[in-house]
Amino acid sequence: xxxxxxxxxxxxxxxxxxRVPEGYFDNFASQLMAKLPEKPCADGxxxxxxxxxxxxxxxxxxxxxxxxxxxxxxxxxxxTVYLNRPGLDVHEQTAAVAAQDPSLSDTYFEEATDYxxxxxxDIYACLASE
Amino acid sequence: xxxxxxxxxxSLLAEEKTQRQGFDLMVRxxxxxxxxxxxxxxxxxxxxxxxxxxxxxxxWNGLSGFHGDSKLITWLSRIAINESLDFMRRQxxxxxxxxxxxxxxxxxxxxxxxxxxxxxxxxxxxxxxxKLPEVQRTVFNLRYFDExxxxxxxxxxxxxxxxxxxxxxxxxxxxxxxxxxxD
Numbered sequence: 001x002x003x004x005x006x007x008x009x010x011x012x013x014x015x016x017x018x019r020v021p022e023g024y025f026d027n028f029a030s031q032l033m034a035k036l037p038e039k040p041c042a043d044g045x046x047x048x049x050x051x052x053x054x055x056x057x058x059x060x061x062x063x064x065x066x067x068x069x070x071x072x073x074x075x076x077x078x079x080t081v082y083l084n085r086p087g088l089d090v091h092e093q094t095a096a097v098a099a100q101d102p103s104l105s106d107t108y109f110e111e112a113t114d115y116x117x118x119x120x121x122d123i124y125a126c127l128a129s130e
Numbered sequence: 131x132x133x134x135x136x137x138x139x140x141s142l143l144a145e146e147k148t149q150r151q152g153f154d155l156m157v158r159x160x161x162x163x164x165x166x167x168x169x170x171x172x173x174x175x176x177x178x179x180x181x182x183x184x185x186x187x188x189x190w191n192g193l194s195g196f197h198g199d200s201k202l203i204t205w206l207s208r209i210a211i212n213e214s215l216d217f218m219r220r221q222x223x224x225x226x227x228x229x230x231x232x233x234x235x236x237x238x239x240x241x242x243x244x245x246x247x248x249x250x251x252x253x254x255x256x257x258x259x260x261k262l263p264e265v266q267r268t269v270f271n272l273r274y275f276d277e278x279x280x281x282x283x284x285x286x287x288x289x290x291x292x293x294x295x296x297x298x299x300x301x302x303x304x305x306x307x308x309x310x311x312x313d
Contacts, residue, residue: 004306005274011309012255014275017240017248018169024179025165029157032186033150040149041191 133159140198149193157186160203164210170271171214173236173256175245181217185210200285207286215264236260258308259301265289266301273298 134142134155142152164185169178188209189196196205237253240246246253259267268287272278273294280291287294 004302007306008274008302008309012252014277015248015252016166016275017246017252017256018166018173018175019245019247020165020175021245025162028161028165028182029154032157032161032183033154035183036150036153036187036190038150039146040193 136201139202143193143196144198153190153193156202156206160206161186163203164206167207167271167276168210168214170259170275171211171267172217173240173260174243177217181210181213185213188213204282204285208288211268211286215268218264254309255305258305261308262301262304266297266304269294269297270301270305274302 132155139152139156139159142148142155145152161182165178165182168181168185169175172178172181185206189206192209236257237250240248240253240256241250248256259270262270269283272283272286273280278286280294283289283294284291289297
């Protein structure tokens with residue numbers, strides 16, 4: 001980054017290209033004070049408020065997590081719909097999935113069985129009956 | 131003009147009898163610094179003048195809300211930047227042309243501005259800055275032109291120094307690419 005910043009400074013410098021009308025700053029304070037009410041209105045308008053930028057930055061930081069959570073939810077719902085499709089016995093669902101893809105992890109089976117609402121006893125019974 | 135330190139100004143502002151006098155001194159002491167922070171965001175002198183006045187009016191009405199925890203210039207800078215960004219958002223909402231057109235016309239507008247003394251390259255730099263997102267634009271102006279420390283910017287914007295460094299890095303990168311692309 002230092003090279004890029006150095007490039008900018010060498011090309012642009014930090015010269016201020018803007019200017020103001022003559023006497024602007026000399027007259028500003030007196031003109032402003034003439035407009036101010038005698039006493040502060042005390043409506044809290046000047047209360048220390050952090051610029052909205054901070055809230056925007058917080059949302060930006062959370063956005064990837066929200067996207068990941070949404071993707072996980074969609075994936076789980078898709079598996080649930082697939083496993084609960086008509087014509088497929090609930091006790092054969094887990095075996096059917098395992099037969100299709102032996103590389104599925106234990107975590108996947110645990111999630112699938114949770115959603116199919118079958119417990120370990122049911123699984124043993126199913127395997128023993130084969 | 132006599133320069134008072136933060137504590138002296140705060141003491142004057144805290145007392146009802148000296149509040150107006152203290153505010154006048156504060157305006158004289160900080161108006162120029164705040165003006166340039168505002169001007170680099172809104173670009174046009176007349177708009178900067180309006181925003182600066184609104185900044186101090188809000189500060190005056192919000193004196194009871196200032197608890198003295200921060201420096202006066204930090205508090206005023208927060209208000210000024212808030213007002214500047216609000217002004218730019220309102221301007222974008224009412225623009226009759228698209229936002230992209232507004233930003234790409236910045237260089238041309240500046241070259242036609244009586245209160246802009248830069249050449250076309252400097253106008254293009256301002257155009258590149260105008261295209262940045264709010265965060266990067268604000269951080270870039272405060273760091274590159276005002277040469278504020280990240281700790282100072284962090285206090286003004288309420289953002290972590292790490293996030294500010296990342297924003298500044300991105301801003302410098304984009305502006306550099308903008309110019310290299312143009313070359």
